[in-house]
Amino acid sequence: MRVLYFDHALELRADYPEPAPIAGESLVRVTLAGICGTDLEITRGYMAYRGVPGHEFTGRVVQSGNSALVGRRVVGEINAGCGRCRACADGMARHCPNRTVLGILGRDGAFAEYLRLPDANLKPVPDAIADEAAVFVEPLAAAFEIFEQAALKRSDRIAILGGGRLGAMVAMALRSEDFAPVVAGRGRERLARLATLGLNAIAADTLEPGFDVVIDCTGNPEGFARAIALVRRRGTILLKSTAAAGAAMNLAPIVINEINVIGSRCGRFEPALRALAAGRVDPRPLIDRIAPLDDGVSAFALAADKSHFKVLLRPA
Ligand SMILES: [Zn+2]
Numbered sequence: 001m002r003v004l005y006f007d008h009a010l011e012l013r014a015d016y017p018e019p020a021p022i023a024g025e026s027l028v029r030v031t032l033a034g035i036c037g038t039d040l041e042i043t044r045g046y047m048a049y050r051g052v053p054g055h056e057f058t059g060r061v062v063q064s065g066n067s068a069l070v071g072r073r074v075v076g077e078i079n080a081g082c083g084r085c086r087a088c089a090d091g092m093a094r095h096c097p098n099r100t101v102l103g104i105l106g107r108d109g110a111f112a113e114y115l116r117l118p119d120a121n122l123k124p125v126p127d128a129i130a131d132e133a134a135v136f137v138e139p140l141a142a143a144f145e146i147f148e149q150a151a152l153k154r155s156d157r158i159a160i161l162g163g164g165r166l167g168a169m170v171a172m173a174l175r176s177e178d179f180a181p182v183v184a185g186r187g188r189e190r191l192a193r194l195a196t197l198g199l200n201a202i203a204a205d206t207l208e209p210g211f212d213v214v215i216d217c218t219g220n221p222e223g224f225a226r227a228i229a230l231v232r233r234r235g236t237i238l239l240k241s242t243a244a245a246g247a248a249m250n251l252a253p254i255v256i257n258e259i260n261v262i263g264s265r266c267g268r269f270e271p272a273l274r275a276l277a278a279g280r281v282d283p284r285p286l287i288d289r290i291a292p293l294d295d296g297v298s299a300f301a302l303a304a305d306k307s308h309f310k311v312l313l314r315p316a
């Protein structure tokens with residue numbers, strides 16, 4: 001089968017073996033796959049990943065031991081737990097220490113004609129959700145995770161730092177639940193585009209401190225320090241990107257101002273599927289381009305261009 005393969009460089013491979021059948025796992029023909037910031041990081045060395053990247057997808061089950069899944073249009077949770085540890089027993093496979101992660105850790109991903117995931121990871125997509133919207137379920141689920149981690153109030157002043165694809169998804173999730181966040185981004189063109197999505201987008205350097213909640217979606221190491229400077233005393237910071245991994249910063253204000261800091265990564269798919277099916281979120285205006293898988297390498301370059309929100313790949 002054809003795949004995009006990463007090993008120090010990204011390349012198209014035409015003769016990659018199809019995933020072999022495994023008990024408890026289904027074979028999915030990928031319909032659409034989205035390129036996200038994590039994929040771009042992988043091509044810069046993140047996780048030292050070697051293999052087929054891609055974890056945002058929708059597809060159709062072509063082979064499964066679970067007959068209820070065969071032929072179904074699905075999306076898939078990307079973390080595959082061991083099924084034996086405490087985290088897995090708690091239904092938290094995404095925190096299993098022995099997990100594999102689709103296209104990120106020890107498991108080939110979605111930039112391929114076919115992928116394989118455990119049956120339990122696959123969620124049928126309601127008919128009301130088009131493929132072009134379903135492909136956003138994974139990042140949207142990560143956005144909805146915020147509600148499970150922080151007790152937000154409708155009256156909270158909420159700032160989202162970062163006007164890229166992640167910031168836009170988080171803003172859309174908040175809007176769908178009747179919160180009114182400001183999205184702080186850079187570049188006139190990008191801010192205008194966020195505004196056309198109905199989001200309250202402002203230039204990042206015009207933000208004044210005093211927010212109840214600051215959500216860092218910048219994807220750069222300075223985002224965390226900026227969030228500390230903008231949140232009010234006893235306010236809450238949610239970190240949605242791992243970019244601050246190597247940042248040197250002064251953490252004293254977290255103690256002095258008694259700031260709650262919450263790390264936030266992946267989320268359950270159900271809230272995202274419900275919001276899409278009800279039409280409360282429509283991420284399709286974020287799509288800049290749908291490229292054939294064969295043009296995957298140049299599609300990655302497009303996705304890396306900051307003026308773009310989302311580039312999708314279509315393997316068929
Ligand atoms: Zn992603």
Ligand SMILES: [Zn+2]
Pocket residue numbers: 081082083084085086087088093096097098099
């Ligand atoms: Zn486990």
